[in-house]
Amino acid sequence: MDLNTLWFILIAVLFTGFFFLEGFDYGVGVLLPFLGRTDDERRVLTNSIGPVWDGNEVWLITAGGAIFAAFPNWYATLFSGFYLALALMLIALIVRGVSFEFRSSHEGVIWRKLWDWLLFGGSLVTALLWGVAVADLVHGVPINSALQYAGGFWDLLSLYSLTGGLALLFLFIYHGALYLSLKTETSLLERAQGAAKVTGLATILLVLVFALLTYLQTDLFTRGGAGFVLILSALALILSYAAVRRGRSGWAFVFNALTILFLTASVFWGLFPRVMVSSLRPQWSLTIYNAASSPYTLRIMTIVALILVPFVLLYQGWTYWVFRRRVNFKNLHY
Template identity: 65%
Template sequence: MDLNILWFILISVLFIGFFFLEGFDYGVGILLPFMGKNDTERRIVINTIGPVWDGNEVWLITAGGAIFAAFPNWYATLFSGFYLALFFILVALIIRGVAFEFRSSDRSPRWRSAWDWGIFVGSLLSAILWGVAVTNILRGVPINGEMQYVGTFFDLLSPYTLIGGVTTLLLFTVHGALYLTLKTEGEMVQRAWSIAKTVSVGALVVLVLLAAMTYFQTDLFASTLAALGILVCAVAMILTVLFTYKKAAGKAFIASSLTITFLVLSVFSGLFPRVMVSSLNPEWSLHIYNASSSPYTLKIMTIVALTLVPIVLAYQIWTYWVFRKRITAKDIHY
C-alpha cells in the first residue's frame, strides 16, 4: 500500500469518527427544545454532551488538516468551491460553541432561551449542510482542467443534495435521541424514546430514497465495496428501528452508529481513488495522485500520525469513560 492510499484511508477514518461522534452531538442540540420542558431539563440535555462536544469537533479539524497537508489540491478546490457552504457551517459551529459556553452565564430566562435556540439552529444547519456537501462531492461538481471550481453556490443545491441534507438531519437526530436514552433518566428517557421511534422510521424511508437516487445520480454502485456498504447501512438502519421499538438502548445506539459509519464508508469507497468528481469531464476529477503532496511530505506526516494519533485516541476514550454515567440535576454545570 502506498502512502497516497494510506492517507486516503486515514482521512476516511477521521470523517467516520467525526460523523459518528458529532452526529449524536448535533442530534442532542437539535432535540434541545423538544427534550427540555424547563431550564433544569434543558441543562441536563446540554450536560450530556458538555464534556465532549468540543473534543468531537477535533476529528473535523484533524481531517481538514490532513487534507491540507496530504492532498493540498483537494483542499484548495474543496474550500474554494464550497466556500459559502463551509462558511455557513463554520458560522453555525461558532454560534453553537458560543451558546454552550455563554448560556449559563446569566440567569435571565430570555438570555438562556436565546442561547438555547442558538444551539438548536447551529446544530440543525450543520446537520443539513454536511449532507448537502457530501452528496455534492459524490455526485460531482463543475471542476475544470486546472482543478478549479467554476460553478456557483446554487450549483450545489439540487433535489439529490437536499435529500442528502435531510438524510443526515434525520440520522443525526435519531442518533442523538438514542444517545439521550443512555444519558438521561426518568421521564426524559421516555421522551427520547418517543422521538427516536418517530424519527427513526422517517430516517429509514429517506435513507432508502437517497440510496435509490444515488444509484441514478452517481457511479457509487460501480464499486462493490461501496454497494456492500450501502447494503450494510440499510440493514443497520432497519435494526435501529427494530431495537428502538424494543427500547433496547445499547443495541439501538450501536445500530445507529453502524448506519452512520457504513454510510460514510460507502461514500469514500465509491469515490476511491478520486477525492472530488468533476461533472464537466471525468478526466478532470481530482484523485489521490494528482491532488497529493510530495512523497517526502507524506512520509513525514505518516511518522507524525503514527506517533500522535494513538495518544489522541487514548485520551478521547478515557474522556468518554470518565463521563459515562447518566446525567441528573445534581450533575449539571453548563
Template identity: 70%
Template sequence: MDLNILWFILVAVLFIGFFFLEGFDFGVGMLLPFLGKNDNERRVIINSIGPVWDGNEVWLITAGGALFAAFPNWYATLFSGFYLALFVILVGLIVRGVAFEFRSSDRNPAWRNLWDWMIFVGSFLSALLWGVAVTNLLQGVPIDANMQYVGGFWNLLSPYTLVGGLTTLLVFTLHGALFLTLKIEGDMVERARRVATRVGLVTIPVVLVLALLTYVNTDLFTKAGAAVVFVGSAVFLVLAWLLLKSGRNGWAFIANGLTIVCFTAAMFWGLFPRVMVSNLNPDWSLTIYNASSSPYTLKVMTVVALTMVPIVLLYQAWTYWVFRHRVTDKHLHY
C-alpha cells in the same frame, strides 16, 4: 503500502469518527428546545454532551489539517468551491460553541431560551449541510482542467444533494435521541425514546430514496464493495429502529452508529481513487495522485500521525470513560 491510499483511508476514518461522535452532538442540540420542558431539564441535556462536544470537533480539525497537508489540491478546490456552504457550517459550529458558553452567564429565562435556540440553529445547519457537501463530492461538481471549481453556490443544490442533507439531518437527530436514552434519567428517557421512534420511522424511507437517487446520479453502485456497505447502512438503520422498539436502547445506538459509519465509508469508497468528481469531464476529476503532496511530505506525515494519533485516541477514550455515567439534576451546580 501506497501512502496516497493510506492517507485517503486516514481522511475517511477521520470523517467517519467526526460524523459518528459529532452526529449525536448535533442531534442533542437539535432536540434541546423540544425535549427539555424547563431550565433544569435543558441543563441536564446540555450536560450530557458538555464534557465531550468540543473534543468531538477535533476530529474535523484534524481531518481538515490532513487534507491540507496530504492533498493540498483537494483542500484548495474543496474550500474554494464549497466556500459559502463551508462558511455556513463554520458559523453554525461557532454559534453552538458560543451558545454553550454564554447560556449560563445569566439566569434570565429569555437569555437562556435565546441561546438554547442558537444551539438548535447551529446544530441544524451543520447537520444539514454536511450531507449536502458529501453527496456533492460523489455526484460531481463543475471542475475544469486546472482543478478549479467553476460553478456557483446554486450548483451545489440539487434534488439528490438536498435529500443527502435531509438524510444526515434525520440520522443525526436519531443518533442524538438514542444517545440521550443512555445519558439521562426520568421522564426524559421515555420522551427521547418516543422521539427516536418517530424520527426513525421517517428516516428509513428517506434513506431508501437516497439509495435510489445515488444509483441514478452516481457510479457508487458500480463498485460492489461500496454498494454492499451502502446497503449495509440501510440495514443497520432498520435494525436500530427494531432494537429501539424492543427496548434495547444501547444496541439501537450502536446500530445507528454503524449506519453512520457504513454510510460515510460507502461514500468514500464510491469516490476512490477520486477525491472530487468533475461533472464537466471525468478526466478532470481530482484523484489521490494528482491532488496529493510530495512522497516525502506523505512519509513525514505518516511518522507523525502514527506517533500522535494513538495518544489522542487514548485520551478521548479516557474522557468518555470518566464521563460515562448518566446525568441527573444532582449534577447541576446552582
C-alpha cells in the same frame, strides 16, 4: 499500499469518527428545545454533551489538517468551491460552540432560551450542510481541466444534495435521541425514546430515498462493493429501529453507529481513487495522485500521525470513561 492510499483511508477514518461522535452532538442540539420543557431539563441535555462536544470537533480539525497537508489541491478546490457553504457552516459552528458557555452566564429566562434556540439552529444548519457536502462529493461538482471549481453556490444545491442533507440531518437527530436514551433518566428518558421512534422512521424513509437516488444519479453502485456497503448501512438502520421498538436502546445505538460507519465507508469507497468528482468530464476529477503532496511530505506526515494519533484516541477514551454515567439534576455543571 502506497502512502497516497494510506492517507485517503486515514482521512476516511477521521470523518467516520467525526460523524459518529459529533453526530449525536448535533442531534442533541436539535432536540434540545423540544425535549427539555424546563430550564433544568435543558441543562441536563446540554450537560449530556457538554464535556465531550469540543473533543469530538478535534476529529474534524484533524481531518481538515490531513487534507491540507496530504492533498493540498483537494483542499484548495474544496474550500474555493464550497466557500459560501463552508462560511455558513463556520458561523453555525461558532454560534453553536459559544451557546454552551453563554447560556449559563446569566440566569434570565429569555437569555437562556435565546441561546438554547441558537444551539438548535447551529446544530441543524451544520448537520444539514454536511449532508449536502457529502452528497455533492458523491454526485460530482463542476471542476474544469485546471482542476479548479468552475461553478457557483447554486450548483451545489440539487434534489440529490438536498435529499442527502435531510437524510444525514435526520440520521444525526435519531443518533442524538438514542444517545439521550443512554444518558438521561425518568421523564427525559421516556421523551428521548419517543423521539427515537418518530425520528427513526423518518430517517429510514429518507435514507432509502437517498440510496435510490444514489443508484439512479451516481456511479457509486458500480464501483466495487461501495453499493453493497450502502445497502448494509440501510439494513443496520432498520435493525436499529427494530431495537428501538423493543426498548433496546443500547443495541439501537450500536446498530446506528454501524449505519454511520457503513454510510461513510460507502462514500469514500465510491470515490476512490478520486477525492472530488468532476461533473463536466470524468478525466478532470481530482484523485489521490493529482491532488497529493510530495512523497517526502507524506512520509513525514505518516511518522507524525503514528506518534500523535494514539494520544488523541487515549484522551477521547478517557473522557468518555470519566463521563460515562447518566446525567441527572444532581450532577449538573452548565
